[in-house]
Amino acid sequence: MKRTQYTPNEKAKIVIEILQGEQSIAELSSIYVINPNMLNRWKREDLEGLPQVFERSSLYYQPVKPSIQDLEYKAAIDRIYTKSLFFGSRRIALALSEEYGYTINRKAVQRHMLEMGIEAIYPRQKTSTPNPRHTVYPYLLKGMNIQRPNQVWAIDITYIPLATSWLYLTVIIDWYSRYVISWDLNDSLHIGFVLEASKKALSIASPEIMNNDQGSHFTSPKFIEPFLNAGSKISMDHRGRAFDNIMIERLWRTIKYENVYLMQYESPKAARIGLKKYFEFYNTERYHQSLGYQKPADVYFQI
Template sequence: MKYALIAEHVGWFTIALMCRVLSVSRSGYYRWLERGIPVQEKRRVGMEMLVKDTYEEFEAAYGAPRITKELNELGYPCSLNYVAQIMAEQGIKARNGKGFKYSRNSLTMLNVSDNVLWRDFSASKPNEKWTTDITYIWVEDKWIYLATVMDLYSRRIVGWSLDESMTEALVKDAMAMAFSRRETAPGLIVHSDRGTQYRAQGYVDYLVSNGCRLSMSRKGNCWDNAPMESFFSRLKVELIYAKNYRSIDEAKSGIFAYIEIFYNRKRRHSANDGMSPVTFEEKAALAA
């Protein structure tokens, strides 16, 4: 459902922009917001994004007290303990905070890469350009997180990972699956947003060690990773909202079937002349 997609990205993009991109009304979104997901959970996800955004905006100089004051002044009521808990869970500390050691592992804006892809979503061959992202999925009474890697040549999902926490390990596991399945060469462009997981030094080093060129969307610009946003939208409309999974095991099984059996092998894609990603790659390999 489009409204859920909007709720997941509050704090990253304006509601007006997301409603316009997804062709829904703001009034409809607010009506949905009044029922839908429990208020406490929606607030938690929104606050996590706001805390990380404020932390990055002030280049890691603000700790929990200043971030709390900043958010309250902006009209987002929160307590110091609440913000401190979020920061602890996300593993972020102020540069001048107790226990902070400035190193290559510090999650600051220093690891932001240029937008090498620059919305050129075409590719002349497999493993030339990949894009990756994370989405939230509501299951029973909690969020789970899905990281995926797409090859822009065929729009095939070549790697993915599902977990109950949104960490560097989540995105690295998805990328590890992709590398294990594909034969890559130096120069592969890997595009993502500016999330802290994608700027973590371990993840950056992992991609560089595999010969990749990192590319990142501009801040707050959803169009810079449009193919992945489109995939997540289809996944949720065609699977998640239709099934309404009641357990994490059910969700994992369903997502596996959707990606590996339906989307990659059966679902026709307009970018592939109406062929599924696997069929498109197989036909191109025969013609080569």
């Protein structure tokens, strides 16, 4: 059998999977058809001496350790925002004081919200514009009857609090069946983890319409072009309109109340393992009232 040649970037991806520890060397050997001894050798090699793509994933390194106080503020802001998407920094500051006893000014709340990648959801005047080099597509879902799997997908990003840091979670969901097609985590808002989730999803199927907001990740050609090449149309929410992508907003609330807030993950590894188990449960075991108490996987695969 001819030996498969792996690029440095492909090796980096595999080494990161080894370091994450979600699957054993034997399991990864089977998946990638690589001798376990080779994988162990890659693991032992000094990552610092390999190509830049072999650098440790940002998931394992944060240059500045956040303070316990800042983490507590962010965790409280996340709970308040998840419950009340329309709360801006002024109302969140008031809620932090009344519900949590925190004395924090509005500008500090705005700073935390910016780091968390969140903003209040309500109609408002245009306060920012997308990158002028990026195309903004029209919203295509208004009045649409969504009645089959892969007719519409949606994607977004949310904040996941940890004991000593935080992560960002991106998810692609099938609108009709509520099936989570793919997801990924990262400790920064760099576009790479969004592209990885998109790649995973498009290896499974392709949507007729990909719906997303106008954030810089989702107006980037790096994100859009793979979907256009797969024959998908792009739909973009109006800025500040949560209900344009309501399926994702409901998913965030479900994930956080049923898993994240209950589990209180200590580390990125624990969050990856825990969320992987939760999404398996969500797709294959959780009954959804909106689906007539069917499970997303059963509806998505038309079982």
